[in-house]
Amino acid sequence: MLGRALARADPWDMVIVGGGATGVGVAVDAAARGYDVLLLEQHDFGKGTSSRSTKLVHGGVRYLEQGNISLVMEALKERGLLRQNAPHLVSDLGFVVPNYEWWEAPFYGVGLKVYNLLAGRYGFGASEILSREETLERLPTIKTEGLRGGVVYYDGQFDDARLLVNLVVTAAEQGAALLNYSPVTAFTRDTEGFVDGVVARDLESGGEIRAQAKVVINAAGPFSDAVRRLAQPGAAPLIAPSQGIHLVFDGSFLPASHAIMVPHTSDGRVMFAIPWHGHTLVGTTDTPIEDATLEPRPLEEEIEFVLETASRYLRKPMGRADVLSVFVGIRPLVRSGGPSNTSALSRDHTIHIDASGLLTITGGKWTTYRNMAEDCVNQASTLARLPEKPCPTRHLNIHGFHREAGKFGPLSVYGSDALLIQDLVRAEPALGAALHPALPCSGAEVVWAARFEMARTVEDVLARRTRALFLNARAAIAMAPRVADLLARELGRDQAWKDAQVEAFDEVARGYLIAPAATP
Ligand SMILES: Cc1cc2nc3c(=O)[nH]c(=O)nc-3n(C[C@H](O)[C@H](O)[C@H](O)COP(=O)(O)OP(=O)(O)OC[C@H]3O[C@@H](n4cnc5c(N)ncnc54)[C@H](O)[C@@H]3O)c2cc1C
Secondary structure, eight states: OBSSOSOOSSOEEEEEEOOSHHHHHHHHHHHHHTOOEEEEOSSSTTOSGGGSSOOEEOOOHHHHHTTOHHHHHHHHHHHHHHHHHOTTTEEEEEEEEEEOSTTHHHHHHHHHHHHHHHHGGGOOOOOEEEOHHHHHHHOTTBOOTTOOEEEEEEEEEEOHHHHHHHHHHHHHHTTOEEESSOOEEEEEEOTTSOEEEEEEEOTTTOOEEEEEEEEEEEOOGGGHHHHHHHHOTTOOOOEEEEEEEEEEEEGGGSOSSEEEEESOOTTSOOEEEEEETTEEEEEOOOEEOSSOOSSOOOOHHHHHHHHHHHHHHBSSOOOGGGOOEEEEEEEEEEOTTOSSTTOEEETTEEEEEOTTSOEEEEEOOGGGHHHHHHHHHHHHHHHTTOOOOOOOGGGOOOTTOOTTGGGGGGGGGGTTHHHHHHHHHHHSGGGGSEEETTEEEEHHHHHHHHHHSOOOSHHIIIIIISOHHHHOHHHHHHHHHHHHHHHHHHHTOOHHHHHHHHHHHHHHHHTTSOOOOOOO
């Protein structure tokens, strides 16, 4: 647990269910205003969608095409604030839209100029029309046949799980209490039948957690309806879940400082190929699904679609054997119209209050998490009749804040914490060695994650404190025994625990590998 002690006589001002971008953002906002906050996450922070995004801090060029100007302007402003508050995790990236038809340069050139203008003083860099040669300079591995030129524009890129972990620490520093591995299983009610607390399980001790609250906030992302049904079994669904996959390749497929943005794939979607942590990330898809699960699996047709689309633009032939990792996230899309007229559609996120008094916040995107949290805490504090307090998060530095974090090399994502991780290596030089030749993760990061970032399992370290599983699933599987050793040393666990951890990680990690194509 990070932050304040759990046992208390008075109810919390707010209890939050769900430790993704939405819930942790709300915890930061509420704690920074001075409210008493407890957050409970059923698995690890970021286990849901918030570690599985395309890792873009963006206004959404797609929304611009749909004419949703206010949504784009809001997201562009949030993009600027996030870069200002977490410069160690958010960086500018140039995106090139390659042009193969004569009309594409003027069409996308004008559209992307508007995109840039809408950012106003939060702009990331002017868009430009590129000649064929200028396009090739930026994207040396792009297919040249029929290439006329391109348009370059600038957006933000980040490491989603690392930002989440830093937000968890920020919330704790502001006075919130946050627990992972604590699923909420039921709600308690007052004499009038309104939700006034939660019952959760502590998965490590097997014990029960009971917490009273003036307001309970459901921030369970794609699981929001399941949580609403704990309070109201017949609740009409608010969410229409849809999954998206990403394939990760080594950096040789796009050895560039720029990303590729394809505004219209063969079936009208947007597709990105992005350099990320020395690798190439390609995605995504948009496939409606029935129910959310914690480890969603890619469909065969999604894998084929991403491979086929990327192969149209990248010169180096790519096949299934080149995929180092495939990961899948579930969008918590809000059903149009909401379940009833009590739902208040607010830009692209929704705040919905059930008859039981349970407040649900869902939809939106990573980029706008801060603005969503501000809106949520405004409404939650009114519902709970709490004294009004101003929101300070526009100019609140996120833990690790460092303007020149690039100088820390592979530790740059830790920002100012990199210095302390370097101290760990000075004290025990063996911790400085990379755990696998294919990735720069070191033993010191494992120790750091266990001591200061609430990592409890091998998966927490390899999937979300470091990004090994998302970058190279085979390398992550090979690293697991050494990570288990180091974690056991930190957490005081025995050999049986280590064996069980390695086995459990192996099972999860196999879902990030794709099988070779079946021979006909
Ligand atoms: C493929 C894809 C790509 C995306 N790319 C981008 C992008 O590039 N940029 C961008 O801005 N946005 C992007 N998004 C959107 C963004 O990732 C999501 O909007 C955001 O992560 C949602 O966060 P959340 O906290 O609402 O949900 P989640 O991250 O899923 O968090 C909900 C949490 O609630 C927990 N929970 C559920 N039930 C319980 C319970 N009973 N008790 C306790 N905890 C519980 C879950 O375990 C989970 O951790 C993308 C989304 C997808 C799917």
